[in-house]
Amino acid sequence: MKRLVQCVPNFSEGINKKTIEAIVAPLKNKAGFTLIGYEADPDYNRTVVTLLGDPEAMMEPLCLFIQKAIEKIDLRKHQGNHPRMGAVDVVPFIPIKGIKMEECITYAKQLAEKVSTFQIPVFLYGKAATKPERESLPAIRQGEFEGMKEKLLQPEWIPDYGPRERHETFGVVAIGARMPLIAFNIDLMSPDKEIASTIAKTIRKSSGGFQYVQAGPAYLNQRGHIQVTMNILDYTKNPIYRLLEMVKMEAKRYLIDVPSCELIGLVPRKALEESVFYYLERDQKNKSKFSIAEIAELAVFYLGLRDFNPGKIIESHLKE
Amino acid sequence: MKRLVQCVPNFSEGINKKTIEAIVAPLKNKAGFTLIGYEADPDYNRTVVTLLGDPEAMMEPLCLFIQKAIEKIDLRKHQGNHPRMGAVDVVPFIPIKGIKMEECITYAKQLAEKVSTFQIPVFLYGKAATKPERESLPAIRQGEFEGMKEKLLQPEWIPDYGPRERHETFGVVAIGARMPLIAFNIDLMSPDKEIASTIAKTIRKSSGGFQYVQAGPAYLNQRGHIQVTMNILDYTKNPIYRLLEMVKMEAKRYLIDVPSCELIGLVPRKALEESVFYYLERDQKNKSKFSIAEIAELAVFYLGLRDFNPGKIIESHLKE
Numbered sequence: 328m329k330r331l332v333q334c335v336p337n338f339s340e341g342i343n344k345k346t347i348e349a350i351v352a353p354l355k356n357k358a359g360f361t362l363i364g365y366e367a368d369p370d371y372n373r374t375v376v377t378l379l380g381d382p383e384a385m386m387e388p389l390c391l392f393i394q395k396a397i398e399k400i401d402l403r404k405h406q407g408n409h410p411r412m413g414a415v416d417v418v419p420f421i422p423i424k425g426i427k428m429e430e431c432i433t434y435a436k437q438l439a440e441k442v443s444t445f446q447i448p449v450f451l452y453g454k455a456a457t458k459p460e461r462e463s464l465p466a467i468r469q470g471e472f473e474g475m476k477e478k479l480l481q482p483e484w485i486p487d488y489g490p491r492e493r494h495e496t497f498g499v500v501a502i503g504a505r506m507p508l509i510a511f512n513i514d515l516m517s518p519d520k521e522i523a524s525t526i527a528k529t530i531r532k533s534s535g536g537f538q539y540v541q542a543g544p545a546y547l548n549q550r551g552h553i554q555v556t557m558n559i560l561d562y563t564k565n566p567i568y569r570l571l572e573m574v575k576m577e578a579k580r581y582l583i584d585v586p587s588c589e590l591i592g593l594v595p596r597k598a599l600e601e602s603v604f605y606y607l608e609r610d611q612k613n614k615s616k617f618s619i620a621e622i623a624e625l626a627v628f629y630l631g632l633r634d635f636n637p638g639k640i641i642e643s644h645l646k647e
Numbered sequence: 648m649k650r651l652v653q654c655v656p657n658f659s660e661g662i663n664k665k666t667i668e669a670i671v672a673p674l675k676n677k678a679g680f681t682l683i684g685y686e687a688d689p690d691y692n693r694t695v696v697t698l699l700g701d702p703e704a705m706m707e708p709l710c711l712f713i714q715k716a717i718e719k720i721d722l723r724k725h726q727g728n729h730p731r732m733g734a735v736d737v738v739p740f741i742p743i744k745g746i747k748m749e750e751c752i753t754y755a756k757q758l759a760e761k762v763s764t765f766q767i768p769v770f771l772y773g774k775a776a777t778k779p780e781r782e783s784l785p786a787i788r789q790g791e792f793e794g795m796k797e798k799l800l801q802p803e804w805i806p807d808y809g810p811r812e813r814h815e816t817f818g819v820v821a822i823g824a825r826m827p828l829i830a831f832n833i834d835l836m837s838p839d840k841e842i843a844s845t846i847a848k849t850i851r852k853s854s855g856g857f858q859y860v861q862a863g864p865a866y867l868n869q870r871g872h873i874q875v876t877m878n879i880l881d882y883t884k885n886p887i888y889r890l891l892e893m894v895k896m897e898a899k900r901y902l903i904d905v906p907s908c909e910l911i912g913l914v915p916r917k918a919l920e921e922s923v924f925y926y927l928e929r930d931q932k933n934k935s936k937f938s939i940a941e942i943a944e945l946a947v948f949y950l951g952l953r954d955f956n957p958g959k960i961i962e963s964h965l966k967e
Contacts, residue, residue, distance in 0.1 A: 535884030538855040564855030569896075576892045580928040608900040 331424040332382040332431060333641070334360075334508065335592055336389070338396050338415045338630050339371040339405050346399045353391035359384025363644065367592055370547040372407025373416070375510070377592045379644055382420060382434040389418070390441050393500075397445060399595060401496040402472045408545045409556075412468045412475055413498040419453060420504045423641060429506035445491030450477060451487045453503035461487075465541060471497040485624055507641070509559040509598055510591035511567060512545070513574045514633075516584040520546045524555035526577045530557070530570055537565045562595070568602035571630060574599045587631040596642040599626045619643050651744040652702040652751060653827065653961070654680075655912055657707065658716050658735045663690040666719045672698060673711035679704025683964065686911055690867040692727025693736070695830070697912050699964055702740060702754040709738065710761050713820075717765060721816040722792045728865045729876075732788045733818040734794055739773060740824045743961060748774055751824035759822045763809030768799060771807045773823035779809075784821055785861060792818045812821040827961070829879040829918055830911035831887060832865070833894045834953075840866045843873040846897045850877070850890055857885045872911050882915070888922035891950060907951040916962040919946045939963050 342347050347367050351374075354362045354583060360380025367374040378385055385446075393415050397436045400414035418438065420431040435455040443449050456462040462484065470478045475493045485491055486499070515523060523544030528534035531542040541558035555574055559565050575585045599622050606629040607614050617625065622636040637643050660666050667687050671694075674682045680700025687694040696712075698705055713735050720734035738758065740751040755775040763769050775783040780803065790798045795813040799803045804810055805820070813819055837842060843864030848854035851862040862877035875894055880884050895905045921941050926949040927934050937945065943957040957963050 519891075529889065532858065535858040535881065537857065538852065561855065569849065569893075572896045573889075573893065576889075576896070580925050582931070605900050609902075611902070 329424070330381055330430075331379060331425040331623065331645070332385070332426055332434070333421040333423050334378040334385055334594060335421065336376045336378075336415055337391065338374050338376070338400070339402060339407065339411045339413065340400055341367045341374050341407065342369045347374055348595065350374075350392060350395045350399055351507070353388050353395060354378060357384065360388075360643070363593060363638070369407075369549050370545065371409035372405060372406070373409045373411065375591050379423070379593070382426070382431070386438060386441070388564040389438055393442055393447075394445065397447075397494075397497050397517065397554045402498045403496060405472070406549070410465070410468055410471050410543075411498075412472050413447075413469075413494075413500040414442075414496070415500050415605050416468075417452070417464060417501045418503075421507050422504075423507070424645065428504060428506075431455075435502050436505045439488045440501060442502065443486075445494075445497075446477075447489050447494045447497055448486035448491065448499045449488040450501045451503055451534055452501045453505035457487055458483075464503075467501050475499045506560070507593075509562050509567060509594055510557075510589065511559055511570065512554045512556045512591065513571060513585060513588040514550075515553045515555065515574075515578055516586060517553050517581065518546070518551065519581075520544050520553050522578075522581050522583065523555050526574055527557070528556045529577050530555070530573055537570070539565045540570065546585070548582065562598040562601070566601050566605070567598060567630065568605040571602075585631075587633045589633050590635060590639060593639055593641045593644075596622060596640050599623070599640065602626070604630055649744070650701055650746040650750075651699060651965070652705070652746055652754070653741040653785045654698040654702065654705055654709070654738065654742050654912060655737055655741065656698075656738045657731075658694050658696070658697045658720070659692065659722060659727065659733065660716075660720055661687040661694050661727065662689045668839065669719055670694075670712060670715045670831070670918035673708050673715060674698060677708050680708075681964065683913060683958070686847050688729075689869050690727070690865065692725065693729045693731065694933055695911050699743070699961075702746070702751070706754070706758060706761070709758055710868075713762055713767075714765065717767075717814075717817050722818045723816060725792070728867070730785070730788055730791050731818075732790075733767075733814075733820040734816070735820050736788075737772075737784060737821045739822075741827050742824075743827070744965065748824060752777075753790070755822050755824045755880050759808045762820060762822065763806075763871050765812045765814075767809050767817055768795075768806035768811065768819045769808040770819065770821045771823055772821045773825035774822040777807055778803075784823075787821050795819045795823065798925075827913075827915055829887060830877075831890065831908065832876045832907060832911065833891060833908040834870075834873045835873045835875065835894075835898055836906060837873050837901065838866070838871065839901075840864050840873050842898075842901050842903065843875050846894055847875045847877070849897050850875070850893055857871055857890070859885045860890065870922055882918040882921070886921050886925070887918060887950065888925040905951075907953045909953055910955060910959060912927075913959055913961045916942060919943070919960065922946070923949055 363377040414457040530536040539561035683697040759769040847862040850856040857879035
């Protein structure tokens, strides 16, 4: 069986198309893995790249990709709505099929070692973390690019690889291994970021909410409204529909509409199916055996997903 | 200023009125504190007593109360829908006004020492716990009356006071100190306890839900329907309305009505006010300065509280 890993590097440019294309170029049309897509968000000023395939084949292109980011991005001039600490901010390896988490950890360490030779400090995170305090990406990233200079001097934040000094223009990168997560953003028709912040607190673990949810506020300049942006670390425990319905419920007290939402990167079929089933049961509709295209269509209808297509469902790429 | 402590002993009899009256008798008409009420639940076969006043004055009457329970209750014959390990199952001291948590812990230990002289094993819990594993009441109670014989033999479950042997008919008691909690039960118009269990899991911390919620299922024989029964350990983080709306949302997929709910024991005014405000804002009604009676009325209306009255709001007893 083929070994399939999903790798989702995030880099800190979401506006300049030429720069984005230059950085992504080394990942295009390579043997052994597929560039599924790259989603640039101008408000976040960040691009999320999704690769799927053999991790062995990804190693060299990932190094070239990171070298391009060193060349093209100067974080001292970077502003965006998403927290960041590096030009390439985070590179997770995610086991999908025929591969164990342990192997993904090994590939994370391999890449970390190579990247450290570019004079970039690297933290291992997620399942690859070397200390419990480094499992959480937000904990590592706290202080962001601006705070990393001092953070690296603290004895508890000595990087796992590379120099103990922030790269002047690139910053610091986290490389790790983790289970698939759902990157889910909910649109709220208001310009008031404070409200997105208050609602994010009602659902996220760190403020008393759901165990497997990280969430925060964002204001989307280009679209002119706020978002609650979240990672769902375990969608079997905290399914998409529950978070959407919770946010809708909270938004009612502010008389704010919640017309749409978006999934960033790939999503497992089961995660969508489970949420679609909630609405089908609620509305007393039949649950038959749906195709991937049907699941996608139902998810768009019931969750109000925008910019979605069946290619964003992992299983659409797993035809053997 | 007067020192005000709330003390909420729970005992394992909720059916036999004569027994309940006999056990509660030593707490009636005493100087220094008030018996606010006692709520017997026949389905849980359990009574929740609420005292408010000077903890010093409660000590002797509480000992007489526990002695009555030793005399009147035989847990070997006890059945009910609520987990229990003792004839008197749990006795928490809760600081309300003019008193610190530390003092409540001291009173818990004083009572524990006295009770142990009746040959009853006592675990200190909550803020009075002597080990982190004993902070959580459900963790101490796991195994219930039936399992305590063996549990007490385990080195990690040596009781804090009293013999290392289960009292043959009384069992074991937990005495402790804690912040006010909200005991909140939501009625679901279905006889299917499995559904209550599934919904309880969506909201409770131990299954991935809210950080400050303990929840489980119950079937109420006398009323003929199920309940999601919960403790909210921090209502500022996980307010009542949010849990009610979540449970209603989940119930929709089973096409089940959620017509009512109940608060057991006393509730802080703020906890109700905060939830009433959600509905007033949602419905674009005025929020004025409400009296306690008005807050009670609004809470009954918006939350569907049954068996409620302003006397269940702590502040109604704090007129100086």
